Each structure stands twice: as C-alpha cells, then as structure tokens.
Amino acid sequence: MKNNKxxxxxxxxxxxxxxxxxxxxxxxxxxxxxxxxxxxxxxKFTTSSIIAAPLIVCKKHLKSAKKFQAVLINSGNAxxxxxxxxxxxxxxxxxxxxxxxxxxKHSVLVNSTGIxxxxxxxxxxxxxxxxxxxxxxxxxxxxxxxxxxxxxTFAKEVSxxxxxxxxxxxxxxxxxxxxxxxxxxxxxxxxxxxxxxxTQPALNKALSAAVDKSFNCISVDGCMSxxxxxxxxxxxxxxxxxxxxxxxxxxxxxxxxxxxxxxxKMVVADAEGATKFIQIDVCQAKxxxxxxxxxxxxxxxxxxxxAVFGENPNFGRVAAAVGASGFNIKEEQLxxxxxxxxxxxxxxxxxxxxxxxxxxxxxxxLTPEYIKINAEYN
Amino acid sequence: MKNNKxxxxxxxxxxxxxxxxxxxxxxxxxxxxxxxxxxxxxxKFTTSSIIAAPLIVCKKHLKSAKKFQAVLINSGNAxxxxxxxxxxxxxxxxxxxxxxxxxxKHSVLVNSTGIxxxxxxxxxxxxxxxxxxxxxxxxxxxxxxxxxxxxxTFAKEVSxxxxxxxxxxxxxxxxxxxxxxxxxxxxxxxxxxxxxxxTQPALNKALSAAVDKSFNCISVDGCMSxxxxxxxxxxxxxxxxxxxxxxxxxxxxxxxxxxxxxxxKMVVADAEGATKFIQIDVCQAKxxxxxxxxxxxxxxxxxxxxAVFGENPNFGRVAAAVGASGFNIKEEQLxxxxxxxxxxxxxxxxxxxxxxxxxxxxxxxLTPEYIKINAEYN
Numbered sequence: 001m002k003n004n005k006x007x008x009x010x011x012x013x014x015x016x017x018x019x020x021x022x023x024x025x026x027x028x029x030x031x032x033x034x035x036x037x038x039x040x041x042x043x044k045f046t047t048s049s050i051i052a053a054p055l056i057v058c059k060k061h062l063k064s065a066k067k068f069q070a071v072l073i074n075s076g077n078a079x080x081x082x083x084x085x086x087x088x089x090x091x092x093x094x095x096x097x098x099x100x101x102x103x104x105k106h107s108v109l110v111n112s113t114g115i116x117x118x119x120x121x122x123x124x125x126x127x128x129x130x131x132x133x134x135x136x137x138x139x140x141x142x143x144x145x146x147x148x149x150x151x152x153t154f155a156k157e158v159s160x161x162x163x164x165x166x167x168x169x170x171x172x173x174x175x176x177x178x179x180x181x182x183x184x185x186x187x188x189x190x191x192x193x194x195x196x197x198x199t200q201p202a203l204n205k206a207l208s209a210a211v212d213k214s215f216n217c218i219s220v221d222g223c224m225s226x227x228x229x230x231x232x233x234x235x236x237x238x239x240x241x242x243x244x245x246x247x248x249x250x251x252x253x254x255x256x257x258x259x260x261x262x263x264x265k266m267v268v269a270d271a272e273g274a275t276k277f278i279q280i281d282v283c284q285a286k287x288x289x290x291x292x293x294x295x296x297x298x299x300x301x302x303x304x305x306x307a308v309f310g311e312n313p314n315f316g317r318v319a320a321a322v323g324a325s326g327f328n329i330k331e332e333q334l335x336x337x338x339x340x341x342x343x344x345x346x347x348x349x350x351x352x353x354x355x356x357x358x359x360x361x362x363x364x365x366l367t368p369e370y371i372k373i374n375a376e377y378n
Numbered sequence: 379m380k381n382n383k384x385x386x387x388x389x390x391x392x393x394x395x396x397x398x399x400x401x402x403x404x405x406x407x408x409x410x411x412x413x414x415x416x417x418x419x420x421x422k423f424t425t426s427s428i429i430a431a432p433l434i435v436c437k438k439h440l441k442s443a444k445k446f447q448a449v450l451i452n453s454g455n456a457x458x459x460x461x462x463x464x465x466x467x468x469x470x471x472x473x474x475x476x477x478x479x480x481x482x483k484h485s486v487l488v489n490s491t492g493i494x495x496x497x498x499x500x501x502x503x504x505x506x507x508x509x510x511x512x513x514x515x516x517x518x519x520x521x522x523x524x525x526x527x528x529x530x531t532f533a534k535e536v537s538x539x540x541x542x543x544x545x546x547x548x549x550x551x552x553x554x555x556x557x558x559x560x561x562x563x564x565x566x567x568x569x570x571x572x573x574x575x576x577t578q579p580a581l582n583k584a585l586s587a588a589v590d591k592s593f594n595c596i597s598v599d600g601c602m603s604x605x606x607x608x609x610x611x612x613x614x615x616x617x618x619x620x621x622x623x624x625x626x627x628x629x630x631x632x633x634x635x636x637x638x639x640x641x642x643k644m645v646v647a648d649a650e651g652a653t654k655f656i657q658i659d660v661c662q663a664k665x666x667x668x669x670x671x672x673x674x675x676x677x678x679x680x681x682x683x684x685a686v687f688g689e690n691p692n693f694g695r696v697a698a699a700v701g702a703s704g705f706n707i708k709e710e711q712l713x714x715x716x717x718x719x720x721x722x723x724x725x726x727x728x729x730x731x732x733x734x735x736x737x738x739x740x741x742x743x744l745t746p747e748y749i750k751i752n753a754e755y756n
Contacts, residue, residue, distance in 0.1 A: 320494065370684075
C-alpha cells in the first residue's frame with residue numbers, strides 16, 4: 001500500500017501538498033488538486049444535518065457553477081460547528097486560492113478534516129497558498145494524499161484506465177479514512193480525478209452507483225461524520241467520445257466503482273486499532289436494501305466486532321444482530337457461516353432463505369487499541 | 379448496592395436460588411419465584427425477531443392462562459437459536475416444575491440467560507427442582523437474584539411500598555444486566571413482584587409506562603438481546619381496593635416506574651468494564667420521541683462513549699451524533715453542555731430549541747476492559 005510511482009494521473013491534473021502549520025505535529029496538512037481544462041464535478045456528501053462549513057461552500061459553488069478547476073483540502077481542522085464565521089473562513093480560503101490561480105471564484109471547491117468546533121487558522125492557509133500553487137505537478141499527487149491524512153497510517157491512492165471508443169481514459173483517486181471513530185479527526189474524504197469526457201447526468205449516475213456499492217458498504221463504527229465527501233472531477237482531457245449512456249457509460253461506471261471499492265477497502269483496512277478485515281456477505285435476501293441493512297447491522301454490532309477481535313467464533317452474536325435488524329427474520333430462515341478467525345481476513349456469510357438479493361459489506365474488528373487512540377486524543 | 383436485609387418482599391411471594399451445574403464456575407444458576415395466591419402477569423419482551431425458546435413458551439402460557447404462580451429462571455444458557463428442540467426443553471422444564479409444585483402447567487413461566495446456540499442440560503435442571511422447591515422462602519429472594527446473574531458484578535434488587543386506599547401495597551423487583559455487550563451471556567431480565575390488587579388492563583398500562591421510561595431509556599452498547607424480559611406478577615395479597623384507574627393507578631404506576639428506573643440505573647452502573655455512569659438529558663425537543671431517539675443516538679455513539687472514558691470534553695462528538703440522528707437539527711439550534719468528566723457520574727445536556735419535550739437516557743462509557751471481557755469470554 002506504499003506510494004505507487006506508477007500511479008496514472010489523468011491528463012490535465014496536477015496536485016500538491018505541504019505543511020502550513022495547522023497540525024501541531026508539523027505534518028503535511030494542506031492539499032491542492034488542480035485541473036486545466038476546467039472539469040465537470042459530481043459529489044456525495046454526508047447526510048448528517050450538521051455539516052461542516054466547507055461543505056456549505058462546496059454545495060453553493062456546485063449549484064452556481066458548471067465547471068471546476070481546483071479543490072483545496074486541509075487536515076488538522078474540520079471547520080465544523082464553527083457557525084457563520086466558519087463558513088466565512090471556508091469562503092475566504094476558496095476566494096484567496098481563486099485569485100492566486102487566476103480562476104473564477106466559483107470554480108474552487110474546499111474541504112476540511114480534523115478537530116470539530118475550532119476556528120480555522122486562515123492566516124496560515126493564506127500564507128501557504130502561493131507555495132502550494134507554485135509546486136503543482138503530476139508527482140504532487142503523492143504529497144496531496146499525504147496532506148489529507150489524519151489518523152490514517154498509510155496514504156490511499158488508486159488508479160485505473162479504460163478504453164472508451166478506442167481512446168485511453170484514466171481515473172485516479174485519493175482518500176483518507178478511517179477514524180469516523182475519532183471524530184476529532186474524523187471524516188472519510190475521497191477525491192477522484194478523471195480525464196474522461198462524460199456528460200453531467202452520466203457522471204452523476206456513475207458516481208451514485210459507485211459510492212452506493214463501495215463507501216456506503218463499509219462501516220468502522222457506525223458513526224457518520226459531518227465532513228464526509230466523495231468528489232469526482234472529469235475534465236474531458238482524454239478526448240474520448242463523450243460518455244453519456246450505453247456500453248461506454250457501463251464500462252466507465254464499472255471502473256469508477258472498482259476505484260471506489262479499492263479505496264473503501266483500504267479505509268477499512270486502516271481503521272483505527274483494527275487487527276482484522278471483515279467481509280460480510282448477506283445473501284438470499286428479499287431485496288438489496290434488506291441485505292445491506294442486515295449486513296450493516298452486523299458490521300455495527302459492537303459484540304460481533306469484539307468477538308472477531310477475540311477470535312471467538314460466536315455465531316450467536318450474529319444471530320442476535322440479525323434478529324434486532326427490524327426485518328422479521330426467523331431463526332429457521334437463518335444460516336450463518338463464519339470462516340476462520342485466525343487470519344487477518346475474516347469472511348462471514350449469512351443466508352436468509354427469503355429471496356435472491358445479496359450485498360457485501362466490509363468492516364473491521366473492535367479492539368482495545370481503538371479505544372486507547374480515541375480516548376487519549378486531544 | 380449490597381443485599382438489603384430489609385428488602386420488603388410482597389405478601390404471598392417466596393423465592394429460591396441454587397447451583398444446578400449449568401455454569402462451569404459452579405456459581406448459582408437456577409432461580410424460582412413462587413406466588414400463592416396465583417397472580418396476574420404482564421410482560422414486555424425483546425422486539426428481536428429471533429427470540430429465545432423460553433420466551434416462546436412464556437408467550438404461549440401468557441395467552442392461554444389468566445393467572446400464574448411460578449417463574450423458573452436459569453442462567454448459564456440462553457436456550458436461544460436452539461430450534462424446536464430448545465422449545466421442547468423449555469416446555470419440559472416448566473411442566474416438570476408444575477408437577478413438583480402441584481400447580482397448573484400454564485401457570486409456570488420460564489426464562490433463560492447465558493450462552494446462545496447450545497442445548498439446555500435439562501437433566502441438571504430437573505434434578506435440582508425438588509431442592510429448589512423445598513427451599514422456597516421469603517429470604518430466598520436474595521439467592522434468586524444471585525442465581526440469575528451472568529457477568530453482573532453485584533445483585534440487583536429494589537423494593538418500595540405505597541398506600542392504596544389506606545392499605546399497604548408492596549413492590550419488589552430483581553434484575554440482571556448488563557452484558558448486552560456480551561451476548562454469549564447476554565440479556566436484561568427483570569422480575570417484579572407485587573401484592574397489589576390491580577386489574578389486568580391497569581397492570582399492562584402501568585408496566586408499559588414504567589418500562590418506557592426506564593429500561594427503554596438505557597443503553598450499554600445498542601445491542602438488543604434475544605432474551606430480554608421484564609415481567610410483573612401481581613397477586614392481590616395486600617387486600618387493597620382493586621386498582622383500575624384514577625389516583626390509585628397513578629400512584630401505583632409511579633411506584634412501579636421508580637422501581638424499574640432504580641434497577642435500570644443499576645444495570646448501567648454495572649455495565650461491563652464501565653468506569654462512568656452517564657446521564658444524557660435532551661430537552662427543547664419537538665416531541666418525546668425525538669428527544670429519546672437523539673438521546674439514544676448519543677448514548678450509542680462509540681466515539682462519544684470513548685471520549686467520556688478518556689475524560690476528553692469533546693462536544694464535537696455529541697454534535698456529530700445529533701447531526702446523524704435523522705432529525706433535521708441545525709447547528710444553530712443546538713446547545714451542548716457537558717459536565718465535568720473527572721467524576722464517575724457524568725451529565726450531558728443537549729438543548730434543541732425546537733419545542734418543550736424532553737427525555738433522559740442513561741449509559742456507560744466504552745473501555746478497553748469491556749473489549750477484554752468480551753473478546754476473552756468463551
């Protein structure tokens with residue numbers, strides 16, 4: 001999971017990351033993704049009713065503009081629960097970056113992750129922006145992915161390419177996890193870049209489908225952050241025939257889903273304190289929603305997660321979670337198959353004898369180390 | 379929280395508890411509560427769709443009979459996820475006890491708590507029943523409350539009396555917690571005895587209200603057991619004017635609620651590995667359901683519970699839990715007041731500026747010890 005020198009950055013994208021002093025540790029905390037030409041964007045945000053200030057700015061810009069050129073991300077401070085002042089700060093940082101890059105104000109998107117409830121140190125960000133812009137390069141993507149990390153123990157990047165009507169199209173994405181469990185530093189963020197030419201409706205559709213089968217199928221602790229964001233920029237630099245429907249959209253969607261799923265699995269693998277990577281397959285459900293709800297119910301059961309940590313093959317804990325799921329699943333419908341718990345990878349299969357739908361969810365175990373990390377953080 | 383020699387057992391009730399060998403530790407694991415005269419009963423069971431075998435038998439008896447004389451409870455085995463054989467075992471133990479006590483078969487109720495998925499050792503229970511019956515006494519209630527314990531570190535009992543039209547009426551209850559988090563040994567059980575004369579509808583109403591404001595307002599880990607039961611027996615031995623409505627029902631309900639709330643708090647205080655007792659008051663909500671859902675959302679947030687363990691006054695974790703609750707609560711509506719985290723008792727007040735309703739929920743912190751207990755149990 002080390003930096004991949006062969007990461008394929010889509011055409012027209014550059015990035016950079018550096019330390020501007022938001023993190024007390026002095027580690028990198030400010031990242032920039034830049035696209036020329038300007039790109040279409042599509043995004044999925046947290047469904048929490050309390051959202052961070054940068055998301056308010058992002059949503060405004062996504063409404064008022066059609067194309068975007070820059071994403072500014074800081075770690076070390078979530079700029080959440082900071083009131084109107086927080087929104088002003090987020091807007092000011094976006095405006096400042098737009099001036100520096102000489103691009104339209106609305107073409108800048110912003111994001112933050114870190115401590116909730118503290119004002120952003122805007123001066124530090126402003127001061128660092130000229131250097132951040134000056135250092136933009138293809139290789140800078142590795143610096144960017146490091147600068148968005150909080151409690152992550154490794155940087156998360158994926159790239160993939162596909163052919164669309166004979167033209168090579170590239171998708172590259174970076175993400176940070178994994179500490180929804182550590183909301184001080186919380187948030188799952190993912191930024192996807194592609195040089196595909198794709199219509200806005202097709203991009204929206206592909207992202208929705210990809211997120212639904214990847215980031216919406218993982219759970220570390222069942223806690224939703226105020227900053228969760230998955231954002232894709234598509235700048236058409238590949239020069240392919242515009243993807244809008246049919247086979248080309250299908251292929252693009254599949255590639256996007258694969259990128260998201262790879263990153264989602266990395267987020268689970270890097271969950272705080274985790275010692276196990278758990279795959280939960282719920283099958284023979286009435287419909288996909290039933291399968292997903294039950295799989296997430298098991299994934300969020302503290303007692304199941306603790307059993308896996310203890311390598312305790314306790315299928316009663318699975319049965320209890322299924323019974324409590326709110327679907328009227330009876331004992332005689334339920335088949336539980338729990339793989340060996342000795343390995344780092346654990347597989348649980350739950351069959352419901354109710355239909356043909358299925359869903360796979362990924363989660364981690366719950367460990368004393370997880371509690372230690374979160375209890376001691378301040 | 380030691381055994382109270384002055385525990386007031388309602389008239390007509392006797393109890394006993396002993397070790398029949400279900401627990402490998404050799405600790406007491408079989409309890410009996412007996413009432414003469416026969417008593418009305420009302421019960422609340424787990425809403426899980428997968429319920430333990432004794433609950434199936436209980437529900438059948440509660441439907442087919444009007445009065446009850448005995449409750450047989452074993453710990454060390456939940457008799458759950460044991461199929462039709464498990465139901466047969468539960469029924470057989472009830473029938474055997476009925477013969478021994480020379481009472482109607484349907485007047486026996488049964489309950490179990492302990493390991494899920496293993497057959498009950500019926501022979502051990504049958505063998506112990508004569509001795510269990512022979513030892514019935516008022517003082518035996520202390521032995522009974524010990525015999526229903528699993529991971530509980532102290533026995534839980536409460537008694538209270540009130541005047542109904544000049545007559546003294548007694549309520550006494552015993553309970554076991556606290557390891558919903560340890561589903562191997564899971565289950566919250568509570569058995570309430572009263573000598574009040576009360577109509578069946580009034581008893582049902584009083585129990586529903588009491589459970590709603592007590593056991594339904596606590597959460598250790600958000601996991602629901604397959605065996606959860608709160609059962610009240612009312613044998614009318616006090617000779618009071620029958621309680622059916624008005625002031626006498628109000629007073630009886632209040633006393634029942636106070637008994638349940640005391641026990642519920644004991645269950646939280648005895649939660650596995652807990653170092654803190656947390657009271658969460660949600661006020662200024664639109665309605666009670668909103669207040670309760672949000673309070674339980676916070677109580678079940680691993681990150682909030684971990685913060686309290688770490689004495690980390692992180693209100694951002696509370697804000698995140700409120701935002702994720704599904705109600706459309708905005709940042710500007712939310713006021714969070716978190717008391718000192720240095721004490722064993724912690725109080726959190728969340729004001730929503732939306733209305734006049736409120737709810738109080740009790741929970742515990744999440745600690746490495748909790749994980750240790752559950753990971754290592756087998």
